[in-house]
Amino acid sequence: MGDALFLHRLQFAFTLIYHYLFPVLTMGLAFLIVVMKALSFRNGGERWNEAARFWIRIFGINFAVGVVTGIPMEFQFGTNWARFSRYAGNVIGHTLAMEGVFAFFLESSFLSVLVFGEKRLSRAGHFAAAIALFVGSWLSGYFIIATNAFMQHPVGHRVAADGSLVLADFKAFLFNPWAIAQYAHNMISTVVTASFVMAALGAFYLLQGKHLEQARLFLKLGTTAGLISSVLVAFPTGDRQAKLVARHQPVALAAMEGRFESGARAGLNMIGQPNVRERRLDNPITVPLALSVLAFGHTASEVQGLNAFPERDWPDNIELLYYAFHIMAGLGTILIAIMAAACLLEWMGRLERTGPMLWVLMLAFPFPYIAVIAGWVTTELGRQPWLVYGLFRTAQGSSPTVHGGTALFTLLGFCGLYLVLGVLFLFLVAREIGHGPSPATPRREEAHA
């Protein structure tokens, strides 16, 4: 069964990470599209409308892949995690069903209105469709985060006579403080991602000498939103998230930091290699006192190490958890630096002429994706060995009748299918980028006039 458990986890992780590559952009882009549509109402704002039109096309392709890869996620709770569904379905079924009812209906109804309905609607009507889509996609994010937050920090539930969980306090469950903090952190990270993608494309067009007017808009919005959001994602939202982990999942924090010994005046380990067998961090570079301050607000605060907890409650992959956390935090810092430099140059009016900076912006767009995935890996590995923190272990949650070989078969099926899907996606996005936002050149061949 151990083997099957690993494959269930791997399949869920793989399909979820792959799926999330698309909504992480569409959620952020939905916000930026609303901004562009709003800017287009100003005098001379028609160029913002053109910019929005281009990004709505990119949005549409991403959204389609997000939709089709998202459907398996809801079903995999049942297929692969049947005992978990039976245990917690009475509680998390609420948010999963609410996502469908409140978010997906809204999104799916107004997507085609936004993508294809511009000619049929007034400007205000089209703007309203953009807002509907933004609200739908951000609501969908909230319900999923609330589901995850229950698994991280269960509140509002009670244990029923048969041992399963039932809802005791709907408000407490829906407005879990963990959900609110994680939602803020996560949604801002989607804006970071979309801003970097936008700035990268602006830089690409400028370096190519194409679509210059639109490229400047992409750069301007991408770097401005990028700087604001990449600062906000670290502070206050990331900081708040870390404090919640410190308070409610101290063993996860210890593993994220590669900290084995407990004590006050804890330093923050910037780099180093966790050596779990010897229970120490090899070759660390540490900022004195910083961990105590960041986690609890005071240099004298005690921060527990892994040794303070029984080994059976340790996250089961401390190395990956440690590196994922450090990659996220490190990249987050680099992202702020890139956007700060770009905004400074923009403010001095030199960004367009600074080739190296444009190259950096153009090539940096994968980093927010990596940081977001590393962040989610941190969250989910930090939750281990629990499926519902402190209540229900991951090993208890998988489906009793699904064998390891069956799970491996479907996992391989997903790998193949998603490879093809990824190639098609890149092909279509590359075509859109090749056509560009310029309205002067026809976007598609008009063979069938």
Next chain:
Amino acid sequence: MPELWYAIAVLMLTAYVVLDGFDFGAGALHLFVAKTDSERRQVLAAIGPYWDGNEVWLLAAGGALFVSFPKVLSSGISGFYFAIFLVLWSLILRGIAIEFRSHVNDSMWRRAWDVGFAVASILLPVFFGAALGNLIRGVPLDPDGWFELALFTDFTARDPVGILDWYTVLVGIFALTALVGHGATFLAWKTDGSVHERSRALVRRLHVVVAVLWVAVTAATTVVNPDLLAALPRRPLAIFLAAGAAAGLATVFAGSSRGHDRAAFLGSSSFLAGLSTATATCVFPVMLRSTSNPALSLTAHNAGGDPAGLRTAVGWLAIGLPLAVLYFVIVFRLHRGKAVAAAEGEGY
């Protein structure tokens, strides 16, 4: 409370069958009723604004089952593991076929997606029909309420059963025919020109087959699950719903022969809705029927969720479902009238 949630789940699934049913049917038919690129685009323009929203009913119904009958959902979905993934992969193929087709104006690219769209739209109703067949026939539940099923065994519909046997395949074919017929009434209503003519010509012929298969499936059901039809005379609601299905079918014939395409579509909708709700009323309270021992069956009573939590869910559903219906009304109104193929680059 179990009765109410059973009804909610059945109604949401029925909405799914009626709504996604017409775009499945349109997809299964489009190679035959739409020959040129612009005719195929007309079909896609007819279903394009709806298909994604229609599919959300599946997710919403799944969510409602998750919260109201977690035992049924977890055991059913994990027991049908392999079949569920066939459904999911077909849904992926179908979704990207619809969405990616229009992006490249190349005849090979489009032909490939057209075939993918058709194949997925034909397979999915068969899968869903077979799933319904499995629920009616029953599954080998163990005392903890779990089961696992091979994809097929000896096709006899007797223990040891498989997902596919003569009965479930028959229901699958019935479902495919009914949804193809439903799609034909939708296309006859929402398109004009050749697509309209060809679709309308198919409506009556398809529904003759539907009527024959309905009788065949009903007869087969008496063999596989005698309890189901035995319950019918004692349940006036089921009789009423089955009569609604029959009236719907009659409306399809009457409507299409008089050129009332919308009436035919509504008739086909009420046929599907009546059939699905009548079946659900007959099998109530059984949700997952045991093939070996009726005491092991999972029912709305022994597998129901927590009443307090479900009262809360009634509260948010009462807000959410009217909103969802409102969005559908807005979209249907925005696209009222006949669908026309969009200009290149401006639609499906």
